[in-house]
Every structure is written in structure tokens, then in C-alpha cells.
Amino acid sequence: xxxxxxxxxxxxxxxxxxxxxxxxxxxxxxxxxxxxxxxxxxxxxxxxxxxxxxxxxxxxxxxxxxxxxxxxxxxxxxxxxxxxxxxxxxxxxxxxxxxxxxxxxxxxxxxxxxxxxxxxxxxxxxxxxxxxxxxxxxxxxxxxxxxxxxxxxxxxxxxxxxxxxxxxxxxxxxxxxxxxxxxxxx
Amino acid sequence: xxxxxxxxxxxxxxxxxxxxxxxxxxxxxxxxxxxxxxxxxxxxxxxxxxxxxxxxxxxxxxxxxxxxxxxxxxxxxxxxxxxxxxxxxxxxxxxxxxxxxxxxxxxxxxxxxxxxxxxxxxxxxxxxxxxxxxxxxxxxxxxxxxxxxxxxxxxxxxxxxxxxxxxxxxxxxxxxxxxxxxxxxxx
Numbered sequence: 001x002x003x004x005x006x007x008x009x010x011x012x013x014x015x016x017x018x019x020x021x022x023x024x025x026x027x028x029x030x031x032x033x034x035x036x037x038x039x040x041x042x043x044x045x046x047x048x049x050x051x052x053x054x055x056x057x058x059x060x061x062x063x064x065x066x067x068x069x070x071x072x073x074x075x076x077x078x079x080x081x082x083x084x085x086x087x088x089x090x091x092x093x094x095x096x097x098x099x100x101x102x103x104x105x106x107x108x109x110x111x112x113x114x115x116x117x118x119x120x121x122x123x124x125x126x127x128x129x130x131x132x133x134x135x136x137x138x139x140x141x142x143x144x145x146x147x148x149x150x151x152x153x154x155x156x157x158x159x160x161x162x163x164x165x166x167x168x169x170x171x172x173x174x175x176x177x178x179x180x181x182x183x184x185x186x
Numbered sequence: 187x188x189x190x191x192x193x194x195x196x197x198x199x200x201x202x203x204x205x206x207x208x209x210x211x212x213x214x215x216x217x218x219x220x221x222x223x224x225x226x227x228x229x230x231x232x233x234x235x236x237x238x239x240x241x242x243x244x245x246x247x248x249x250x251x252x253x254x255x256x257x258x259x260x261x262x263x264x265x266x267x268x269x270x271x272x273x274x275x276x277x278x279x280x281x282x283x284x285x286x287x288x289x290x291x292x293x294x295x296x297x298x299x300x301x302x303x304x305x306x307x308x309x310x311x312x313x314x315x316x317x318x319x320x321x322x323x324x325x326x327x328x329x330x331x332x333x334x335x336x337x338x339x340x341x342x343x344x345x346x347x348x349x350x351x352x353x354x355x356x357x358x359x360x361x362x363x364x365x366x367x368x369x370x371x372x373x
């Protein structure tokens with residue numbers, strides 16, 4: 001049973017991490033389709049929990065060739081930019097969001113679009129909760145559109161990335177979502 | 187809390203700034219192709235174990251019919267420094283021994299600067315629209331564009347700009363893969 005966001009925010013970081021719902025490779029391989037009709041306004045998506053270490057940050061910097069010193073040079077971060085530590089990358093946060101939406105829509109839905117702001121500095125030692133709550137749903141051109149608020153909260157409840165997203169789910173008995181995806185006409 | 191500029195506030199949205207809306211950069215071909223090794227490093231770093239990224243037999247059986255690649259991944263290919271170029275990091279530190287490692291490193295396809303005296307930049311937010319997964323072997327093209335520039339007024343009564351830069355990513359067949367938008371505050 002998925003823990004509600006409010007309940008997670010009353011837990012210790014270790015307890016929060018025990019509620020991680022990031023799927024394994026096998027769970028992603030065998031994922032069954034969530035249909036438009038299965039989703040209701042107010043539903044919470046599974047929570048993805050992360051506890052990045054400096055090594056995770058270094059791996060991200062290397063993977064995308066981001067040389068910004070604030071992410072790996074503690075001396076520079078503390079003394080030059082006056083940051084509290086090395087900082088978790090905004091690019092990593094914005095890369096988690098499409099993954100989170102993809103996983104929800106697999107195997108045949110579509111993670112169409114997302115928008116979010118970067119508001120708080122996140123540092124190694126933070127426990128991060130990626131969350132989303134369904135705010136609206138509608139049918140258009142034979143597809144089911146799900147709108148949601150989303151974000152990435154710290155263990156202290158600080159919202160570091162408030163945003164929103166729209167994903168597309170097939171209707172029960174309906175046609176597949178076209179691939180490549182074609183946005184509906186306004 | 188911010189608000190739109192009032193008549194008695196000195197506007198920073200000058201005609202020269204407004205004229206930048208819609209200005210496009212060159213269409214740039216990213217260095218290299220989308221390859222399995224970059225895909226492995228990226229998906230491990232973002233901690234996404236999806237077999238659609240690495241199990242070819244399984245990927246062929248899915249809705250997409252082949253190994254897929256996160257569209258956001260190819261957006262970072264635009265940051266690659268081409269091997270025939272000067273070593274941008276060495277150059278940056280020659281210019282400024284306290285370089286932050288990124289600020290003075292020049293990237294291909296950049297847009298012309300906004301003609302404003304405002305210099306302090308803050309990230310205001312990101313958007314992504316996804317249309318098609320890139321595939322292994324794809325060549326990625328990207329093009330920058332000033333999507334929008336708006337004026338707001340801060341609590342201190344001073345006007346500032348919100349500049350939204352849009353980047354469109356396509357493949358060698360001119361298929362639209364994704365669009366990203368980054369908004370920055372210029373104070």
C-alpha cells in the first residue's frame with residue numbers, strides 16, 4: 001500500500017526511504033497498463049525516494065559532462081559561492097521527472113509534458129520524495145489525459161521543485177496512443 | 187510576489203529586448219551519435235533500470251519496437267565540446283582562475299545576448315514536451331530560440347525580466363523528439 005505524502009512527511013528519513021516505490025527492472029518489464037478509467041482526481045502516484053550521496057552527484061556530472069564546480073568541489077561551493085555544501089543538480093531533478101511519468105504510463109501511455117521550478121538548494125544527506133497528485137482528467141481524440149501537480153520534497157517538507165504535468169493513458173477498449181505522439185488540436 | 191510593471195516603474199522590456207523574442211540560433215548537429223555506452227551511463231546516473239534501455243530482445247517486443255532513449259538525455263549532448271575545438275575548460279581557467287567550470291565555457295548554437303544592463307541570472311524553471319524516443323544511432327540536431335521575454339516587478343519595486351529559451355531537438359530524419367524550455371530571471 002502506497003503511503004500518502006502527508007504520512008511520509010511525518011516519518012524519519014530512514015522510514016521514508018523504506019517506502020520507496022521506484023520500480024525494479026523486472027517490475028518495469030512486467031508492468032500492466034493503467035487505463036484512463038483507473039485514475040481519479042486526488043489519486044497520488046507511487047513515491048520515488050532518493051538519498052543522493054556525493055558519489056551519486058559525481059556520477060551525474062560525469063555522465064552528462066556537467067563541469068560546474070558547485071556540484072563536486074566542496075571548497076569552491078562553501079568558500080566561493082557560499083553554498084551549504086555541494087549541490088544536487090537541477091539537471092538531475094529535471095531528468096527524474098520524465099522517468100517518473102514514463103513509468104506511470106508504461107507500457108503504452110505517453111509522458112507528454114511537464115513544467116516545474118527550482119526553488120530550494122538540495123544537498124547530499126537530504127532524503128527526497130518525488131510525488132504527484134492527479135488534479136484533472138479529460139478525454140480528447142480517443143485518448144485519456146491526466147493532469148497532475150508534482151514536485152520533489154525534502155524530508156522536512158520543503159518543496160524544491162513545484163510543478164505540473166500532463167500524461168496520456170489509453171481508454172479501456174480504446175485505440176493505442178499513437179507513437180510517435182501527436183498532441184491533440186486545441 | 188511579483189506583478190506586471192506599472193507605468194511609474196522604469197521598464198526594462200525595451201524595444202531592443204522585445205525584438206529578441208523569436209530570434210533563433212543556428213541549427214546545430216550534436217557531436218557523435220546516440221550510443222549504448224552513453225545510454226548506460228545516463229540511465230545508471232539517473233537510476234532508471236528500465237530494460238527498454240538495455241534489453242534489445244525485450245525492447246523489440248514493446249510498443250516502441252526497439253531500444254529507447256530518454257529524450258532528456260539527448261538534450262545534454264548539446265553541451266559536448268567538440269574534439270576539434272580548443273580545450274574550453276583550460277581556456278576558461280586561463281581567463282579566470284576562479285572559473286566556476288561552466289559559466290565561461292562557450293557552447294555551440296548559443297543565442298545572441300539580450301541587450302540589457304541586468305546581469306544577475308537565476309533559474310526560474312523548466313518545461314519539457316516529449317514526442318518521440320530517440321533511438322540508438324540517431325544523430326541529434328538542436329536549435330535555440332528566444333520563446334518569450336516578460337517583465338515583472340519585484341518587491342523592491344524594480345523591474346526584471348523573465349527570459350524563456352526554447353530548444354527543439356530533432357533527429358537525422360527531422361523527426362521532432364522533444365522541446366525543452368528554460369526560463370531564467372534576469373535582475
